[in-house]
Amino acid sequence: MKKPSPDLLNPTPVDTTETEVEKPDLLEEPDFRVKTGKLAYVRKHLKLFYRFSVISWKRSTEYKFNFMLNNIQQLVTLFIYVYFWRIILNHIPQLREWDFPMLAILTGFVFFNQSLLVVFWAIWAINRRILKGDLDVFLVRPVSVLFAIIAQNLLIYRLLEASLGLIIILGVLIKYELHVVLLKVILALLMAFLGTYLVMAVTLFLQSLSFWLGRTNAFTHLIQAGFLVNRYPITIFPKLVTAFFTVFLPVIFIATYPALVLVKLSVTRGLQILGGELLIAGLWTFLVYQIWQRGIRRYENIGG
Amino acid sequence: MKILEAKYLALIKISFKRVNEFKFDFVMRYVEIPIYLVIVYFLWRLIFQFSGKTELGGMEFDVFFVYMVLARFIFVSFPFTETSEEIEEIIKSGQLTAIITRPVTFEKYIFFKLNFNTLVDGLLGIALFLLVSFALGWYVLDDPIYWILFTLSFILAIGLNYFFYFTLGLLAFWADEIFGITQAIRSIRMFFSGELIPLTMFPGALLTVASLLPFKYMLFNPVFLYLKKYPIPEAIRQLGFQLAWMAFFMILSRIVYKKGLEWYNSYGG
Secondary structure (H helix, E strand, C coil), X not given: CCCXXXXXXXXXXXXXXXXXXXXXXXXXXXXXXXXXXXHHHXXXXXXXXXXXXXXXXXXXCCCHHHHHHHHHHHHHHHHHHHHHHHHHHHHCCCECCECHHHHHHHHHXXXXXXXXXXXXXXXXXXXXXXXXCCCHHHHCCCCCHHHHXXXXXXXXXXXXXXXXXXXXXXXXXXXXXXXXXXXXXXXXXXHHHHHHHHHHHHHHHHHHCHHHHCCCHHHHHHHHHHHHHHCCCHHHCCHHHHHHHHHCCXXXXXXXXXXXXXXXXXXXXXXXXXXXXXXXXXXXXXXXXXXXXXXXXXXXXXXX | CHHHCHHHHHHHHHHHHHHHHCHHHHHHHHHHHHHHHHHHHHHHHHHHHHHCCCEECCEEHHHHHHHHHHHHHHHHHCCCHHHHHHHHHXXXXXXXXXXXXXXXXXXXXXXXXXXXXXXHHHHHHHHHHHHHHHHHCCXXXXXXXXXXXXXXXXXXXXXXXXXXXXXXXXXXXXXXXXXXXXHHHHHHHHHHCCCCCCHHHCCHHHHHHHHHCHHHHHCHHHHHHHCCCCCHHHHHHHHHHHHHHHHHHXXXXXXXXHXXXXXXXXXXX
C-alpha cells in the first residue's frame, strides 16, 4: 500500500491552542552574574577559556610540518640571543654585575615572557577591531568583551616556547652550579608573570586610545621599542632610563628583575621589588579599566 | 621609465594616500628611534669601557655607534617578512587568480603595493639620520665616490631583500603554512646580516660562514660602505657579490613562480 504523502500545498493547520508551551525569550540572555553570582560567572569564563585553548591547540597542530618548524625557529632564536652574549663576553669579562650565566638566564626570562605575550596576541590587534567596528559580534555575547576577544584568538602552542625559556634557565642553573632557594624561584616566576601582565595592561591602555584617536599603530611601536630594551639588563643603564622602564613602560619586570632576584638579590629585596611591581600593576589595572569602560561606552558602529 | 608604468604609479599613489590619511600614526612610527638610540648608546659605551679597548670590530666607539644607528635606519626601509606573508595570503585565498588575469607582473605588483611605504619610511629615516648626524657632529660620509657606492649597495640590498622574501613567500604554493619558515629565517637574518651585532665582531669561523650566506649583503654591506670601511677595490668586489646574490634570487623567484603556477589550483570566484 502506498504511503500517503503529506499535502505540501495545503498543509493541515496545526492546533496550537493545546500544545502551546511557554516559549523562552531568546533575546533575553541569562545574566549569570545576577542569577547565580560572580563565582558562576568566573567559572563560565574558565570553562570557555579551556574550550578555546583546546581549539587553539588543535588548530596549531593541524599543519604538523609548520608546527615543527615554529618550534625549531624558537630554538634557533633562543640560541642566537644566548650566543649574542657569548660574542660580547668574548670582548669583556662581564657587563657590570652581569656575567654569562646571568645574561643567559635573562634571555630565558625574555623568551618565557615574550611567548606568554604571544599566547594572548589578540591584545595587540584590538585597535584594528575598534576601527573596523568588529566589536559588535562580541558585545552581543553574554561574556566579557575583552575576554571573548582574547580567548577566541589564543595561540596556546606558544606555551611550548615559554617552556624553552624555563628550560634554558634550569640548564644554566645546573651547568654553572648556581644554588637557589625555592622561595627565590617562586618570587622570580611571580615577578615574570606579573611583568607579562603589566606589559599587556600598558598595551591594552594604548590600544584603547583607538576609541578616541582612530589608528594607533604607532603606540605599538613604542611597546616594541620597550621589547628592544627588554633584551638587555636594564639596570646597566642610567637611573633615569631605568626609572622610565620601571614605571611608564615597565618592561624591567619581564626579565631583568626576575634574573636578578633568582641569582643575585636577597629574598627580602625580591619581596620589596615584588611589592613595588604589585603597586604599579594596580595603578595600570585601574587606568586600563577606566579607559576600556569609557571606550566601550563611546564605541559605535553602523552596519553588520 | 617603463618600470613605472601608470598602473604601478597608481599603486604608489595609493600608498602615499594611505600615509597621508593617518599622518599622526606615520610620524609616531619614529618614536622608537630615540629610545633605541639611548639604549644602543649606553650599552655599547659600557661595553667599550669594560673592554678597555678603543676599537671593537674594527670600529672606534663613535663609528660603532653610527653603525648601529644606521643599521636600524636602513633596516626600516628594506622589504621584510611582510612580503612573504602577503604572498602567502594571496596564494592561499585564491586572490592570485584575479591578479594573474590583470595586465600586471606579479613581482612588480607586490613590490609597488607593499614596499613603497617602507621605502619612503627608510629614505625619510636616512634623511633624518643625516640631519641628526650634522647637528650632533656624528660621522658623516664626505666622499662622493663612496656616496655612489653606498647608494648602489643600498639599492641592491633592497632588491636582494625583496627577491629573497618574494621567493620565500612563493613556497606557499606547496607548503600548508610558511609562518614557521619566515620566522626562522627572520631570526637567522637578524644575526647574520649584522643587525644585532657587527659581523666583524664574530669569531673567525662564524665570520666565514656569514660571508658565504646572502644575509651579509642585505644589511651589513651598505652600512660598511657608508662607513668607508672597504677600500674601493674591495667595495666593488662586495658590490659584485651583492649583485650576484640579487640576480640569483631574482632568477630563482621566477623559476619558483613558474613552477608554482603549474601547481596552483583555484576554484570559485
